[in-house]
Amino acid sequence: MHYDFVPLPKRKPLKWPDGKRLAVILTTNFEYWDKVQPTDKKYYPGGPGIVGGDLPGNVYDNPNFTWREYGQRVGVWRMFDLFDAEGVKSSCTMNAKMAIERKEVIEAALSRGFEIVAHNYVQDELLTDYMFDEEKERAVIKRTLDVYEQAVGRKAKGWLSSSLRSTLNTIDILSEEGLIFITDLLNDDQPYLVKTRSGRPMVSVSYTSEVNDFSFLRQGLTVETGFMMFKEQFDWLYAESATSGRFMNIGLHPHVIGQPFRIRALRDFIRYAKQFDGVWFATREEIAEWYLENHESHIDPETA
Template sequence: MRGRPRLRWPGDARVAFWIAPNVEHYEWQPPVNPNRTPYPRTTPDVLNYSWRDYTHRVGFRRIVEEMAKRDIRGSVSLSVSVCDHFPDEVRQMCDLGWELFSHGLYNTRYFYGMSLEDQRAVIRASQEAIGRFGQRLDGWLTPAITPSLETQRLLAEAGLRYTLDYFHDDQPMPLDVGPDHRFVTVPYSIEMNDIPLAHWNNMAVDEMLTTLKAQFDRLYAEGAENGRVMCFAIHPFVLGQPHRIDAFAEFLDHVKSHDQVWYPTAREIAAHYEATHYDTMTDWLGQLHGDRA
C-alpha cells in the first residue's frame, strides 16, 4: 500500500461497501470431480442438501428485507442454474436493482481439471442465463474458488470486466490478462464471509458482529488517506437463520451511521476503477517493477 496513487471514490467516500449474497444451487447427485467432493457425506446427502435449500425457502427473503429497508443493493454471486430453478427470485433481485454475476452453473461443479473449452462453455451459458433477465454478465467468482491459471484470460476474452477470485488486497487492481484486454480484480472476502465466520471459526453471533464492525471501522479510518473496499459475502442459508438475522441488521445500521460510504455494486466498483484509476495504477506498477529490475 505504501506509495500508491490515491484511490478516490465518488463523493470522496472513504469506503466502497458492497454485499455479495451467494444465491446458490446444489445438485442432488452432482457429477464426480476427482479433486473434491461437494458434500461431506455420501450422496445423496440429505442433511447438507436440505440445509442449503433453506436459502430459497426462507433465508433469501430475510436477507432481501433487511437490505431493502436500508436501500442497499446486492451483487449476487449466482449459481446461474437458479435462473431456471427459481426464476422468481432472480426477477425480484433484478427489480431491486441488484447486479447478477456468475458463480458458475451449480456450486457443485468445480473448475478443477476442467478443459479450456468446457470453461468457455460455462462462461457462455452464464452469459445466456443472466442475459435472459436483461443483464450483461460483467463479473465472475469461480465455484468454490477453483479457477485454473487460464480462467481469468478466458473471462476477459469473453468480454467480462472483473473477477472476484483473488483475496490479496483492500483495493481493486489491474489484472494482466494480455495486451488486448483491460481486466480488474475487485476485493471479495474469505474473511468477512458468514460461512468461515460461523462454521469454520465457530463464532457466536456477537463475535461475528464485533468482527464485522472492527473490519469496517479500520477500513473507514484508513480510507481517509486512500480509498478502501469492504465486501461482506453472505449465504442466506447461514446468515438468514433466525438467530443471526438481527446481527446482520445491526451491522448494516452501523455502516449506515457513517457518512463517507459509497454503496455500489461490484460492477460499479470495477467500472469506476477502470475509468479513473486503472491507467494510473498500471503506470505506477510499471515504475515499481522497473525500480526492482
C-alpha cells in the first residue's frame, strides 16, 4: 500500500458529475459488540463508553452493552424515519456480527436502497491484532466479506476497519479481494488513489473522527452546538468547492445521535444543506467508481 503526497495546490480542480460542488456523506455505523470476550485482558470496546472503568473481556459490562444496544433497538429506527422524511440516503457501514445478530436493521437499510460498506467482523476486534500475521488478518477480512455477501446479496466494494485500526497490509489484501475503496485514511477532503501490490488501485474516501457524533460525548456538545459543528464544516467546504469539489462526511452512531435529545442536530443539518445548489448526498461507491474513471483530470500521474 502506497499513496503519493500531493498537496492541494498541486491538484487540478475536482469537477464532480452534473456540476455538483460538495458531496455530503451521512455515514451510519451498524456495529455489534460481543457481550464478553474469551480473555481476562482489558476489554477493547471499539468506541467510547457511557460508564467508565475497565473490565476484563470475560466480564459482562451491562451498562455499556445495553447502551449500545439502544441504537439497534430504538435509535436506528428513529434515524430511518428521519432519512425517510427528509428524502436522503445514508452510507451505512456494517460489521459481520451485525448482519448475523441484527439482520432486521440490515434488511431495513437495504429496502431503502442505502449503501452498505463492510466494517470488520465484530466491533471489539482490531485488524492491528494481526499486524505481524498477514494470513490471520486476511482470514478475518475474508470471513467478513463472506457474511457481507450473504447478507447484502452482492460482493462488497468498500471497507472501514473497526476503530479505523488497519495495518500496512490491509489495503493490499482488500484490493486482492476485489474491493475498490477504503475509508480508513483520515487525511483528505477529496478522493485520491492508493497504490497496491496487486496493481489494482483503491480509492480513498475518507471517514472522519472529527465531524462525528462521538464529539457530543467527548466534547460535551448540545444539540445546538452539535448542529453548529456540522454547519461550520459544511459552510467552509461549500465555499472552497466553488473552485474545486470537496466531500464532507459525518460519522453517526445510532446509540449516540439516535437519542431523542440529539437527533434534531442531524435533522436541522440535513434541512440546512438541502437549501444549497450543487450539494450531492452521495454514497462512497458512487464517488469511488466515478473517481476511478476520472482521477487523471484531478491528479496528474506525472505530478503524483
